[in-house]
Amino acid sequence: MLTDPDLTPEGRAWLDGVAGAEGWETAFTAAGRHVGRDHADAARVELLRVARPDAETLTRLYQRGDAAERRAVLLALPELPLGPEALPLVEDALRANDARLIAAALGPYAARHLDQHLWRHAVLKCVFIGVPIHEVAGLADRADIELARMARDFAAERAAAGRPVPDDVRHILSLVPDFPPVQEA
Amino acid sequence: MRIFDPHIHMSSRTTDDYERMRASGVTALVEPSFWLGQPRTSAASFVDHFDALLGWEPYRAAQYGIAHHCALALNPKEANDPRCTPILKELPRYLEKDSVVAVGEIGYDSITPAEDEALAAQLELAARHGLPALVHTPHRDKLAGLERTLAVLAESELPPERVVLDHLNETTVDRAADSGCWLAFSVYPDTKMDEARTVAVLRRLGLDRMLVNSAADWGKSDPLKTRKVGDAMLAAGFGEDDVDRVLWRNPVEFYGLSGRLDLGERERPELFEGNSIARGAPAGR
Numbered sequence: 259m260l261t262d263p264d265l266t267p268e269g270r271a272w273l274d275g276v277a278g279a280e281g282w283e284t285a286f287t288a289a290g291r292h293v294g295r296d297h298a299d300a301a302r303v304e305l306l307r308v309a310r311p312d313a314e315t316l317t318r319l320y321q322r323g324d325a326a327e328r329r330a331v332l333l334a335l336p337e338l339p340l341g342p343e344a345l346p347l348v349e350d351a352l353r354a355n356d357a358r359l360i361a362a363a364l365g366p367y368a369a370r371h372l373d374q375h376l377w378r379h380a381v382l383k384c385v386f387i388g389v390p391i392h393e394v395a396g397l398a399d400r401a402d403i404e405l406a407r408m409a410r411d412f413a414a415e416r417a418a419a420g421r422p423v424p425d426d427v428r429h430i431l432s433l434v435p436d437f438p439p440v441q442e443a
Numbered sequence: 444m445r446i447f448d449p450h451i452h453m454s455s456r457t458t459d460d461y462e463r464m465r466a467s468g469v470t471a472l473v474e475p476s477f478w479l480g481q482p483r484t485s486a487a488s489f490v491d492h493f494d495a496l497l498g499w500e501p502y503r504a505a506q507y508g509i510a511h512h513c514a515l516a517l518n519p520k521e522a523n524d525p526r527c528t529p530i531l532k533e534l535p536r537y538l539e540k541d542s543v544v545a546v547g548e549i550g551y552d553s554i555t556p557a558e559d560e561a562l563a564a565q566l567e568l569a570a571r572h573g574l575p576a577l578v579h580t581p582h583r584d585k586l587a588g589l590e591r592t593l594a595v596l597a598e599s600e601l602p603p604e605r606v607v608l609d610h611l612n613e614t615t616v617d618r619a620a621d622s623g624c625w626l627a628f629s630v631y632p633d634t635k636m637d638e639a640r641t642v643a644v645l646r647r648l649g650l651d652r653m654l655v656n657s658a659a660d661w662g663k664s665d666p667l668k669t670r671k672v673g674d675a676m677l678a679a680g681f682g683e684d685d686v687d688r689v690l691w692r693n694p695v696e697f698y699g700l701s702g703r704l705d706l707g708e709r710e711r712p713e714l715f716e717g718n719s720i721a722r723g724a725p726a727g728r
């Protein structure tokens with residue numbers, strides 16, 4: 259559970275005052291200005307956890323949110339009583355090129371609900387744009403032969419271009435023991 | 444030389460521009476919302492533009508060590524198009540975002556009743572959301588447009604010290620200065636102001652409430668004009684502190700009126716080993 263023990267007393271008092279209260283959506287937007295931007299993720303997730311919004315409300319907050327608000331919605335998903343109905347938000351974030359959104363999208367909610375094909379592509383995208391894959395929830399459980407094949411092909415492409423193969427590729431391959439190792443160029 | 448460009452349209456620029464700007468000393472900027480280079484066909488198009496100014500552009504800028512804030516508004520040109528004006532109803536939600544430091548750019552284009560209405564409504568939004576306003580003066584019929592702008596301002600709740608009048612030149616700057624508003628100059632290669640004329644105005648009127656920007660949009664423009672004005676000021680005998688005042692402290696003071704300027708800790712995205720944009724480029728600039 260994402261909570262923030264380092265919140266200042268003023269920040270904590272503000273958050274306790276707005277959590278679950280009428281107008282919490284406005285507080286969700288302005289949270290960074292009240293608790294400090296370093297604590298905004300945790301404060302926003304707490305607001306969502308208390309409010310328990312349905313998928314429709316979450317979708318509105320995400321679609322009309324700035325990058326930080328979107329990230330908070332994604333981070334909160336595994337802590338909310340939701341089935342797969344919020345998946346379109348995860349898929350939207352995975353289409354973006356903002357590494358912070360992609361990392362936030364690949365938490366336990368995606369591990370639980372995201373379709374295997376999209377999930378593999380998301381993992382490969384992480385390797386591609388440099389999001390460390392240890393941030394991907396459930397990686398060891400969901401990694402399969404097809405993901406290993408994609409990682410190996412990616413490694414071959416990098417090697418052909420004379421570029422280094424990211425360590426994360428080897429990590430993916432190590433998760434799929436039956437798969438033949440990468441041939442270095 | 445540390446530079447804050449208070450008005451520059453980065454959506455129309457490349458990553459090369461970000462790189463050159465950073466190398467020239469630009470470490471902060473404000474991007475006002477504007478048109479797409481061609482008319483929009485719906486209000487939803489503004490939503491995508493606002494999304495870019497609140498997400499993608501700050502992300503791009505951060506990779507070059509530049510803090511990106513924005514000003515949001517329905518622009519004067521498109522205030523005349525009934526397909527676009529519904530965005531006014533959506534604006535209040537966006538004006539609450541952390542990185543929004545002004546309402547802008549607003550003002551007049553063809554000086555029509557629809558523009559009157561949009562200007563007045565958005566000045567009121569600025570007052571209600573605790574934001575200053577970036578008001579551009581029209582390119583055609585500039586002096587008459589300035590008079591009309593000042594008349595609408597006088598009727599609004601927003602005091603002149605929370606308003607900047609932009610795209611000023613020798614024919615409008617004195618009247619604008621009398622109003623008590625902040626004064627801004629857009630420096631372009633062939634149009635609006637150039638470096639030498641800008642320096643001459645600064646010498647004549649002083650540095651108080653003066654802002655200089657490169658605006659850099661879809662047309663022929665130069666995102667390094669702020670730096671070139673700084674160099675021209677030094678060459679003309681201004682001191683380093685004078686340059687710092689015009690190119691850094693003044694814009695920080697003006698947009699600081701929003702209470703939302705975040706410069707102390709550059710919000711850099713966690714630069715994992717190079718990301719989609721920086722891929723292949725040295726990380727951690």
Ligand SMILES: [Zn+2]
Nearest residue numbers: 475477548658
């Ligand atoms: Zn402009």
